[in-house]
Structure formats: structure tokens, C-alpha cells
Amino acid sequence: MRRVVITGLGVVAPGGVGVKNYWELLTAGRTATRSISFYDASPFRSQVAAECDFDPAAAGLSPQEIRRLDRAAQFAVVSTREAIADSGLDFAALDPYRVGTSLGSAVGCTTSLEREYAVVSNGGRKWNVDHESAGPELYRHFVPSSMASAVGRAAGAEGPAAVVSTGCTSGLDSLGHAVDLIREGSADVMVAGATEAPISPITSACFDAIHATTPRNDDPEHACRPFDRTRSGLVLGEGAAVLILEELDSAVRRGAHIYAEIAGFAARCNAYHMTGLKADGREMSQAIDAAMEEARLAPEALDYINAHGSGTKMNDRHETGAFKLSLGEHAYRTPISSIKSMIGHSLGAIGSLEIAACALAMEHGLLPPTANLHEPDPELDLDYIPLVAREKQTDAVLSVGSGFGGFQSAMVLARPDRSL
Structure with a gap:
């Protein structure tokens, strides 16, 4: 059986863009949870989230990419570019048909879909929406597969491509799918991971309805308390992580830096x-x-x-x-x-x-x-x-x-x- 290793990492996360900032936040035990700033959350039961301080232009995205891509897709593309650079792989020299993409997401392009629906429905007042008011990228936001396409384009990957959507396990399952493709010989390199930008009114409403998110709005920094006696629910977040996966023997031959083997899933x-x-x-x-x-x-x-x-x-x-x-x-x-x-x-x-x-x-x-x-x-x-x-x-x-x-x-x- 071909063994699969991680040779590149890219991250966009609350508290910082890039692997270095991400790791510094985690090891310092710092929290990135705060009161929601993206919209007026006062009508909702839970008003806290872990938002990314993300400037797409500063992160290297072109004006065309910023207009075309949903926030979640932007996270994924920026993470992909960092992961590719970290891997040391010359993607231009690879057979593009042997490079695949596997991206996880639970709720797809929620941010853009909600924004565009507000436009075409005049703030929800029109049942028969005005299609002429729709932006040219509306369909791209409608289909989650567009995010895998954006990652594939960023990597020049023309092999197997998929979006894995299994709720909150999507980010593990997408990696598991990528490992299987390398093991079975369908790909030699996989650009794999997951992305999400769900912090929006519709998401707040959904989680309020099942009382899954915390109502601890007066202390956002300490709102998420796993394993603590006083815990009261989850805190929504956003972000992305993309990993470069390749077959072990190939990685060793080229002298790659190997983080770990994905040994079981x-x-x-x-x-x-x-x-x-x-x-x-x-x-x-x-x-x-x-x-x-x-x-x-x-x-x-x-x-x-x-x-x-x-x-x-x-x-x-x-x-x-x-x-x-x-x-x-x-x-x-x-x-x-x-x-x-x-x-x-x-x-x-x-x-x-x-x-x-x-x-x-x-x-x-x-x-x-x-x-x-x-x-x-x-x-x-x-x-x-x-x-x-x-x-x-x-x-x-x-x-x-x-x-x-x-x-x-x-x-x-x-x-x-x-x-x-």
C-alpha cells in the first residue's frame, strides 16, 4: 500500500493568516473569539464568533479573484498558495493529471449567497426575485464545487477533484478521501483540506434554533469552554487549512520536509x-x-x-x-x-x-x-x-x-x- 505524507501546510485562521501566526496563537493559549462584527447580531441568542482578520488584497488575491470568489474560496486559495510554497514542490513540473484536489466544506458559499439573495429579493421583500439584479458570480456561489475548482486552478491541478460535505467532519473526511486517491494510484499529489466562512445571519439563526451556540455574550473572549464545568455551547468560527499530500517514497527521494504520515483514517x-x-x-x-x-x-x-x-x-x-x-x-x-x-x-x-x-x-x-x-x-x-x-x-x-x-x-x- 502506498503511504501518504504531509509535506506542505497553509492556513487562514482567526487570530492570524499563515501557519506561523496560527501556531503562535495556539501555543500561547490565546483566544480569537469576540463579539460578531460582520453584521448586527443583537437579535440573536448567540452574538459571539471567531472571525478572521482577513484582507484579501493584502493576502495576495487579485481584484478579479476578490470579485469572483466567495470568502470561503478566498481562504482556500490563499491557504493553497502557502501550502504549495511550503512543500517545495515544483507544481509546474508535475503531470497536472496526476495532481488532484479534495476540499471539505459544510455550508459552501454561505456568505455570498446570503448577500446576493438580499439583493435579488430586495431585502427579502420580493418573493419573485429579480434575476437582473443578480451579480455575474451568483451561480458560482450556488455550487460548492466552484471552491474545489478555484483550488485546482491555483495549484494547476487537473486530476481528480471533489468537494466533501459531511458537516463538521468534512475537514477530516476530505483528507481521508485524498489519502485514498493516492493509495489507490489515482493521483500522486493531492491538494487537500477544507474551508468555511459561515458567520452570517442565516447561520446564527440555524444554530440559535437548536441552542447549540453559547449565549455567553458578555464575555466573548472566554465564551468557548470545552471540558469546563461552566461550558454553555460552541462558538462559531471560520477559516481554512490546505495540506499538500504525496506518496512517501517520492517525498523521500526529493528530500522533502515531512511533517507526518497520515497513517489511519x-x-x-x-x-x-x-x-x-x-x-x-x-x-x-x-x-x-x-x-x-x-x-x-x-x-x-x-x-x-x-x-x-x-x-x-x-x-x-x-x-x-x-x-x-x-x-x-x-x-x-x-x-x-x-x-x-x-x-x-x-x-x-x-x-x-x-x-x-x-x-x-x-x-x-x-x-x-x-x-x-x-x-x-x-x-x-x-x-x-x-x-x-x-x-x-x-x-x-x-x-x-x-x-x-x-x-x-x-x-x-x-x-x-x-x-x-
Whole structure:
């Protein structure tokens, strides 16, 4: 089986554009959550989010790209360019038909669609919308596949291309799909990751309706509190992470800098409930077990877990149970943290942002903390890292995701020189 490694990273995230700024924020335990500034959020139950301070022109996008691309697509293109530069690959010298694209997104071009609908409907007052008022890029915003096309164009990739949309596990599942394409021989290099720009009135309304987001509006900086006794819901975020994936032997031959191998991946659906999770964590545990088996790793080999850690009580109980089921006693010896405490929950993008964080944690021997974890919930009795980053060399790490609709995904990163 062809083995797949990460050789390039690109990030747009709350708190900073670029991998360097992203990693500095995470390891400092700084939060990027704040009161929503993109629109008047006062009518909504939850009025906080983790917004990106993103200037598309300063990030290198042309006026044509800025007009043509939705905010989420802009994030993806900027991240792609950074990842390509980081990889050291000469994409112009590659066979373009052997370079593919796999991009995750839960809600597509929400920002542009909502803005354009307001125009063609005269602020929602016209049932029969005025198509002549529509911008020329409206259809591009209507189809999420346009974002994969934009990434492919930025990379000169003419091989397999897809958008993976499985809710909040999209960012893990898109990487899993990319790994499969390289393993089966359909591609040699994949530009893969996820992007999301969901912070808009329609998104606020959707999450308010199910009471998933926190009402802690008076203290935005500390609003997201995974594993804390006082947690009250998730905080929306936005951003993108794009990774360059290639076959291990090829990367070694060209002397590439290798962050980690994607050694195992698995996804499951609980076929149970749109938002509900069983406290024992069995659904997530099954995905973890399958990913660990594919990676040929025993539970004792895991050095760190990047938790889903959304800040909801149901999720915290579910994944704590899952870790105990899958790892047994080793679960109590494995450090765990949630970066959503700092950058919010960017829905479909978060899984790829978390994998980027895991790769950087392996690179630097430093585990990001869980911000705002001041009063640990006594029901959650594992080693959740509070407040301050922890130094630890890691050879194998696990990242998990859980999405509304019953989606559960798990991915294992490992050093490629480990013994198999």
C-alpha cells in the first residue's frame, strides 16, 4: 500500500493568516473569539464568533479573484498558495493529471449567497426575485464545487477533484478521501483540506434554533469552554487549512520536509439522531478503533489526542467515553486538548485546521492547550490540558471529529520512520 505524507501546510485562521501566526496563537493559549462584527447580531441568542482578520488584497488575491470568489474560496486559495510554497514542490513540473484536489466544506458559499439573495429579493421583500439584479458570480456561489475548482486552478491541478460535505467532519473526511486517491494510484499529489466562512445571519439563526451556540455574550473572549464545568455551547468560527499530500517514497527521494504520515483514517455514521449522541461514545469509538487498526498502532502508542471539544456537554461526555472505550487504561495517560477553545468551531473547515495543528505539534514537540479550562468538569476525568501548552515529543497522535447528522471521524498521524 502506498503511504501518504504531509509535506506542505497553509492556513487562514482567526487570530492570524499563515501557519506561523496560527501556531503562535495556539501555543500561547490565546483566544480569537469576540463579539460578531460582520453584521448586527443583537437579535440573536448567540452574538459571539471567531472571525478572521482577513484582507484579501493584502493576502495576495487579485481584484478579479476578490470579485469572483466567495470568502470561503478566498481562504482556500490563499491557504493553497502557502501550502504549495511550503512543500517545495515544483507544481509546474508535475503531470497536472496526476495532481488532484479534495476540499471539505459544510455550508459552501454561505456568505455570498446570503448577500446576493438580499439583493435579488430586495431585502427579502420580493418573493419573485429579480434575476437582473443578480451579480455575474451568483451561480458560482450556488455550487460548492466552484471552491474545489478555484483550488485546482491555483495549484494547476487537473486530476481528480471533489468537494466533501459531511458537516463538521468534512475537514477530516476530505483528507481521508485524498489519502485514498493516492493509495489507490489515482493521483500522486493531492491538494487537500477544507474551508468555511459561515458567520452570517442565516447561520446564527440555524444554530440559535437548536441552542447549540453559547449565549455567553458578555464575555466573548472566554465564551468557548470545552471540558469546563461552566461550558454553555460552541462558538462559531471560520477559516481554512490546505495540506499538500504525496506518496512517501517520492517525498523521500526529493528530500522533502515531512511533517507526518497520515497513517489511519475511518468514518462512521450513527444513524441515530441529527444532534444527539450516546454518552458511552460507542459511535466515535468505532471510528477510532478502525483508524488505529489501519495505522497498525496499539492504544499505548498514542501520545496525544486532539479532541473535537466543541464546548457542549453532550459532545464532551461522548468523546470522553469514546476515548475510554478505545484506549482503555491508556486513555488516562494520554494528554488531550481542544483548539476550538481558541479559534471557535469553523464547521467543515475545523477538521483540517486541527490536523494542521497536530502536524505542527509533532514538528515542535509542543501540545496546544485548552483555553478557558479553569473549572474542569469532574465527570470528565481524563488528562485535558488546561490553559498552557505542554512540551511533549510525539510519535503518533489522534484527531477526532463529530458532526450533526451522526458523523464520526478519526485520523491518526504518525512519524513515517516508525517500525511497522
